[in-house]
Amino acid sequence: MAPTTETLTAERILEATEEVLRRYGPAKATVVDVARSLGVSHGSVYRHFRTKAVLREAVTRRWLDRTTEVLAGIAAGDGDPETRLRDWLAALFAAKRRKAGGDPELFATYRVLAGEAGEAVGEHIGELIGQLAVIIRAGVDTGVFTSADPATTAAAVFHATDRFHDPCHAREWELPEIQGEFEAVVHLVVRGLRAA
Amino acid sequence: MAPTTETLTAERILEATEEVLRRYGPAKATVVDVARSLGVSHGSVYRHFRTKAVLREAVTRRWLDRTTEVLAGIAAGDGDPETRLRDWLAALFAAKRRKAGGDPELFATYRVLAGEAGEAVGEHIGELIGQLAVIIRAGVDTGVFTSADPATTAAAVFHATDRFHDPCHAREWELPEIQGEFEAVVHLVVRGLRAA
């Protein structure tokens, strides 16, 4: 498709793979398609990624990391912890909702990839819970939150809000009442964190 | 299969449909199979259920109602509301986990049916949230809980625990850490309900 003289790098292959996935979807995107779009033989792709699964997982990881970075900025902020927590949860929900609603096909594609990816998703969730733990610890330190074990509490906050970030609930994010439900859950969770 | 002299009733058709679904799964269970297992022609089945979709939804409703009944007993209890809430949530989670883990194929079958059913699932969820609202109102009345609007709060409690009852999370119910996660979320939610 686009025969270039440039060197074939892992980076260029990942870019091309993302493009092919966007165009053909997860079921029909093949390694041969990726090679074709780079103007090389598929054997060359296998030089950089041992298998198709490894290539796909690398694409998934990239995609997940983009979300992580944005939220890391909020978690590392220095404002009042309760506001930071609310902002973080709202940002996560908004990002997910935007992706799912804005380009449903691409979102569906990444949902399939995430289902295939072995470690990647678990690690991503671990990072997000780690960010929540930072916020909660900050709250405990300033005396606005209570928690015997911030890591466990962070996981609880993450799971209590699963409905608003786990892709398996994506269909429900279109419902008109979803924003109210989100606010009610956040209200309940924040109350549960407050120092007695 | 079992030609009986008994009258053909909606009840008997539902029973046979459940059996056929259990045996063949949701993809291969046909109206013809149901009729065959009752020893009648498929035209007779259509006399009681206008379409295959209506028949399947009726089966789904039956299945959902079995869960509702068990929990209604707990919700209507007269013990301390916090304990009642904990028991109710634990019973819901235990029931789901037992069904999903005990007979995964049957559970997968009902998951497909629930996905097809239009109103049925929404109504079922509405009933469960209604039961939670009863418990929360009891807690507000006795002064152990605080809630400006028990109906909204009940929905928030239900959604905060989605991870532990929504079938889309069924795979995670096998994880060893799930029980701890459940307890952490319940702890957080109960704290959020307590009167300040």
Added chain:
DNA sequence: CAGCTGACAGATATTGAAATCTGTCAGCTG
């Protein structure tokens, strides 16, 4: 005549042969 049957039209699912893909590797090329 109330309830059931079975043939039918259009929609959907199954099947198996042909096409394509994955992953490997010996050898070509710059």
Added chain:
DNA sequence: CAGCTGACAGATTTCAATATCTGTCAGCTG
């Protein structure tokens, strides 16, 4: 000689022919 190619074996997917199913209804049966 480092990096790429393209043919290959076995696995997977596609596609079109074939079979089955859904929903209807005129007519049979007890």
